[in-house]
Amino acid sequence: MSAEDVIKVREKFGAQVISSLEFRGEHTVTVELTVLHDVLAYAKKELGYGMIIDISSLDHFGDDPRFEMVYEIVTVDDSKHLRVKAPVGEEESVASVTDLWVGADWHEREVYDMMGIPFTGHPDLRRILMWEGYPFYPLRKDFPLAGRPSDMPDVAFTGIAPLEGGPFVTADGGDDTIGREPRSRVIP
Amino acid sequence: MVSDPSTTLHTAYDSKIEGNVIFTRADAAINWMRKNSLWPMPMGLACCAIELMATASSRFDISRFGAEVMRFSPRQSDVMIVAGTVTYKMALAVKRVWDQMPEPKWCIAMGACASSGGMYRSYAVLQGIDKLIPVDVYISGCPPRPEALIEGLMKLQAKIEKSPSLQEQKQEYFNEMA
Numbered sequence: 001m002s003a004e005d006v007i008k009v010r011e012k013f014g015a016q017v018i019s020s021l022e023f024r025g026e027h028t029v030t031v032e033l034t035v036l037h038d039v040l041a042y043a044k045k046e047l048g049y050g051m052i053i054d055i056s057s058l059d060h061f062g063d064d065p066r067f068e069m070v071y072e073i074v075t076v077d078d079s080k081h082l083r084v085k086a087p088v089g090e091e092e093s094v095a096s097v098t099d100l101w102v103g104a105d106w107h108e109r110e111v112y113d114m115m116g117i118p119f120t121g122h123p124d125l126r127r128i129l130m131w132e133g134y135p136f137y138p139l140r141k142d143f144p145l146a147g148r149p150s151d152m153p154d155v156a157f158t159g160i161a162p163l164e165g166g167p168f169v170t171a172d173g174g175d176d177t178i179g180r181e182p183r184s185r186v187i188p
Numbered sequence: 189m190v191s192d193p194s195t196t197l198h199t200a201y202d203s204k205i206e207g208n209v210i211f212t213r214a215d216a217a218i219n220w221m222r223k224n225s226l227w228p229m230p231m232g233l234a235c236c237a238i239e240l241m242a243t244a245s246s247r248f249d250i251s252r253f254g255a256e257v258m259r260f261s262p263r264q265s266d267v268m269i270v271a272g273t274v275t276y277k278m279a280l281a282v283k284r285v286w287d288q289m290p291e292p293k294w295c296i297a298m299g300a301c302a303s304s305g306g307m308y309r310s311y312a313v314l315q316g317i318d319k320l321i322p323v324d325v326y327i328s329g330c331p332p333r334p335e336a337l338i339e340g341l342m343k344l345q346a347k348i349e350k351s352p353s354l355q356e357q358k359q360e361y362f363n364e365m366a
Binding site: 130131136144145155161163 | 276277279280305308309310311312313314315319
């Protein structure tokens with residue numbers, strides 16, 4: 001079971017495991033970035049996690065380290081599921097896991113494109129959604145939802161979307177999501 | 189209408205010819221031909237394209253309005269139907285296809301996204317295709333029903349009907365001569 005695997009990871013990597021958490025049957029291990037690749041390699045080769053289903057990243061804007069990588073790995077028969085996290089500083093790069101799971105390729109490209117976290121050892125680290133030369137990383141917390149103007153002649157340009165405090169913009173206050181993100185908002 | 193040549197309808201009426209002759213203005217004739225044979229360039233970019241396909245198929249049948257010849261060839265097209273969300277990444281490609289279409293050409297912005305960016309108020313989406321190319325008809329809906337697209341097409345036909353096509357050509361000719 002995943003709980004036993006968490007213990008095995010803790011035994012093997014000791015102090016480099018920052019924390020582990022169980023929440024409603026889901027197991028999460030947070031490790032140091034330096035051993036992240038080793039932990040994932042161990043999980044694949046020794047513990048049988050043959051498949052990577054998602055790689056994502058978080059932006060804890062204002063905190064240090066700023067970013068956090070999240071890997072969701074499973075066994076092929078879906079009997080075990082493990083989430084591995086690692087904090088990433090602003091100037092740090094992450095070791096690619098494409099050597100372990102080929103399917104990590106496009107996930108890592110998306111993380112690179114949207115959050116701007118570079119990967120070392122990735123075979124083809126290009127932007128995947130935005131175009132090469134787009135100067136921003138849109139899913140960072142300090143990037144405005146409305147966007148920023150940019151221009152690459154003959155390739156693409158961007159402008160600022162007219163939000164006017166309108167729908168789909170989260171605002172302070174409100175007891176619940178409906179209050180914070182109304183479908184429409186009267187502009188005073 | 190071809191009358192029986194053996195019977196004389198009127199002394200001045202040449203039934204062999206006049207039954208097949210229509211008097212009209214050149215503008216009206218040109219516009220009539222243009223509006224009933226609008227070949228669309230289907231620029232399907234999102235879910236609106238599904239409704240566009242439905243409009244073209246048997247249940248709604250856009251060929252009743254002379255616009256069934258959908259070809260992915262801009263050089264044979266008259267009207268570009270921008271159906272779907274235009275991302276900034278796609279925007280210049282749409283513009284390029286539009287530039288490849290020969291005059292006269294028209295544009296239908298189908299659905300909320302093509303008209304105004306729709307619900308995508310974000311960094312990635314062009315806020316209306318009219319920022320890049322001139323739009324003749326906007327169709328609301330997310331996505332619009334096929335009936336709405338057909339009505340948009342009929343609105344475009346009404347617009348073409350009133351256009352001074354020959355005068356425009358004459359004006360262009362004079363401009364070139366000057």
